[in-house]
Amino acid sequence: MTVSNVINGVNRASEATVATVRAAIAELGYVPNLAARRLAKAHATTVGLVYCNRRTPFLDAVLVGSLRATNAHGLQLTLRGGEGADRAEAERMAQDLVRAGADALLLIPPVAELLSGSAALAALNVPVAAIATGTRLPGVTTVRIDNRAAMVAITERVMSRGHRRIAYVAGPDAYSVVQARLGGFRAALAAHGLDEDPELVLHGLEFDHAAGLFAGRVLLERPAPPSAIICTSDDLAAGVIAHANHLGLRLPADLAVTGFDDTIVASRIWPPLTVVGQPVEDMAHRATQCLIAALDGMGSATTADELFEHSIVERESTSMAPRPQPITGDYGWTSPEGRLQR
Numbered sequence: 001m002t003v004s005n006v007i008n009g010v011n012r013a014s015e016a017t018v019a020t021v022r023a024a025i026a027e028l029g030y031v032p033n034l035a036a037r038r039l040a041k042a043h044a045t046t047v048g049l050v051y052c053n054r055r056t057p058f059l060d061a062v063l064v065g066s067l068r069a070t071n072a073h074g075l076q077l078t079l080r081g082g083e084g085a086d087r088a089e090a091e092r093m094a095q096d097l098v099r100a101g102a103d104a105l106l107l108i109p110p111v112a113e114l115l116s117g118s119a120a121l122a123a124l125n126v127p128v129a130a131i132a133t134g135t136r137l138p139g140v141t142t143v144r145i146d147n148r149a150a151m152v153a154i155t156e157r158v159m160s161r162g163h164r165r166i167a168y169v170a171g172p173d174a175y176s177v178v179q180a181r182l183g184g185f186r187a188a189l190a191a192h193g194l195d196e197d198p199e200l201v202l203h204g205l206e207f208d209h210a211a212g213l214f215a216g217r218v219l220l221e222r223p224a225p226p227s228a229i230i231c232t233s234d235d236l237a238a239g240v241i242a243h244a245n246h247l248g249l250r251l252p253a254d255l256a257v258t259g260f261d262d263t264i265v266a267s268r269i270w271p272p273l274t275v276v277g278q279p280v281e282d283m284a285h286r287a288t289q290c291l292i293a294a295l296d297g298m299g300s301a302t303t304a305d306e307l308f309e310h311s312i313v314e315r316e317s318t319s320m321a322p323r324p325q326p327i328t329g330d331y332g333w334t335s336p337e338g339r340l341q342r
Contacts, residue, residue, distance in 0.1 A: 046076040047291055048102030050093050050111045053081040054208070056235065057263035058280060062108055062131065065284030073292050078102060090114040091121065098124045104291035106284070107140070109133060110174035116140065127294035129287040132280065134176030136305040141294075143287040143306045147177045150276045150310040151184025151230075152191075154258050157274070157312055158228045159192055161319065163256060167200040167226035169215045169236050171207045181232050181260070200226050205236065212239015220247055220255070227255065228318075234259035234266045237273055241317065256318040262311075271316035278310050 047070055051059060063077075070077045080097045082089055090111050097105065104127040107115060112130035115121045116137040121128065129141040136142050158166060168185050171178050182201075189196055202218060205211035212231065216239060219226055231237035237259035241251065249255050251271050259266055262277035286306065 045295060046078050046102050047104050047106060047288060048094075048097035048100075049077060049079050049106045049108075050090070050097065050115075051079065051081050051108050052111060053083055056207075057265055058132075058207075058233075058261055059108070061263065061280040062106075062284040065281035065286075066106060066288045068281075069285050069288035069292060075292065077288075087114045087118060091118055094121055094124060098126055102126070104128070104295055106131070106287055106291060109176065110172065112137060112140065112142075113174060113176050127291045129290050131283045131287045132177065132278065134178065134180035137176075139303060141287065141290050141303045141305070143283045143290070143308065145278045145283075145308050145310040147180035148184040148187070150260075150278070151181040152188045153310070153312055154260075154274075154276045155185050155188035155230060156192075157314065158230060158256060158258060158318060159188070159194075161228075161252075161256060163228035164194060165197075165200070165224070165226045165228070166194075167202075167219045167229040169202050169205060169212070169219075169229060169231045169240065171205060171232045171236070173204055175207075178232065185230060207233040207235055209235045209239040209242070212236040212241075213243050214239070216240040216243025216246075220244060220249070225255075229255065229257050231258060232260050234261050234263045234273060234275060237275075237317075238265050238269050241269060241271075241273070252316065252318050258318060262313055266313070266315070274312075274314045274316075274318040276310055277313045279308055283308055 047066065049062070049066060051062075066077050078097065078100070080093045082093045093111070094105055094115060105124070107128065107130040109130075109132055112133050117139065122139060127141075128139070129143065130137055131143045133142050133144050134147050155166070166189070168182070170182055186196055199222075200219065202215050205215060212235060215229070215231070215236065219229060219240075220243060229237075229240050231240060237257050240257050244251060244255050244257070251257060257273065259273045259275040260278075261280065262275045263280075266273040266275045286308075290304065
């Protein structure tokens with residue numbers, strides 16, 4: 001029973017024994033027989049979510065969407081997080097989930113890209129779906145938006161406000177959305193006869209608040225700072241806005257900033273953030289439904305690539321909010337028609 005306990009994640013063996021069994025499993029390339037396991041196990045079918053160890057509003061939305069689908073079908077959702085620094089670690093995370101009972105896998109970037117085309121992933125012989133990727137991935141059902149078109153749209157919206165000196169803050173190169181979004185930014189500039197200024201494009205930053213603070217310092221303390229900054233995540237944009245506030249800049253009079261995703265951060269900061277909205281929760285729900293259909297034998301035998309619509313949500317970080325009517329006396333406010341409201 002020792003080997004079975006290790007495979008199924010039951011903590012009944014010493015660390016040395018667990019290490020020995022796992023080494024033998026890796027050497028032999030063992031993968032559990034899922035059909036036999038489903039017949040033998042008493043607990044519900046399980047979907048495994050593989051992600052990087054970074055708690056973000058994006059991940060929260062993924063969890064809610066996935067849980068909506070699994071709960072509706074009486075399935076379980078189990079998680080496996082890690083640093084996701086390379087393909088080998090991503091493969092280990094996926095293998096650990098399957099050995100612990102996962103019957104299908106849901107991937108989010110950058111794990112999805114790291115496992116794209118992986119022989120070890122294919123050997124697990126389970127349905128796999130990924131969300132929020134920049135492109136279709138081989139051997140995986142993908143649920144995403146058109147990131148290039150979305151970035152074209154937000155860049156053109158910024159230019160429609162009269163901005164021409166526009167900075168761009170990209171994310172980590174490991175994410176496939178990074179190149180897709182950068183391509184959209186460049187296409188929008190070119191369509192309006194504008195040249196990209198390499199000094200105003202920052203590459204390889206994390207999608208987090210600290211990276212946004214860094215980007216704000218680099219871009220806004222230049223001798224000729226930009227009048228607008230397009231960020232590829234809401235957390236990046238929040239960091240940029242924080243540094244702009246530190247410098248005493250008025251948004252959007254002195255600077256316009258945009259984000260990407262429309263997480264809860266976008267509407268909670270000041271000023272509220274103009275963003276590209278992608279329906280992360282609904283995308284995660286749909287991807288999980290695809291996995292459930294595959295497990296039930298109801299899905300397509302081939303992988304699919306589903307595109308959701310993006311949206312542009314304009315808030316005060318790029319356009320001035322309507323000015324409130326002045327207070328009249330201590331009794332009420334003046335309506336647009338000039339009448340005192342009590």
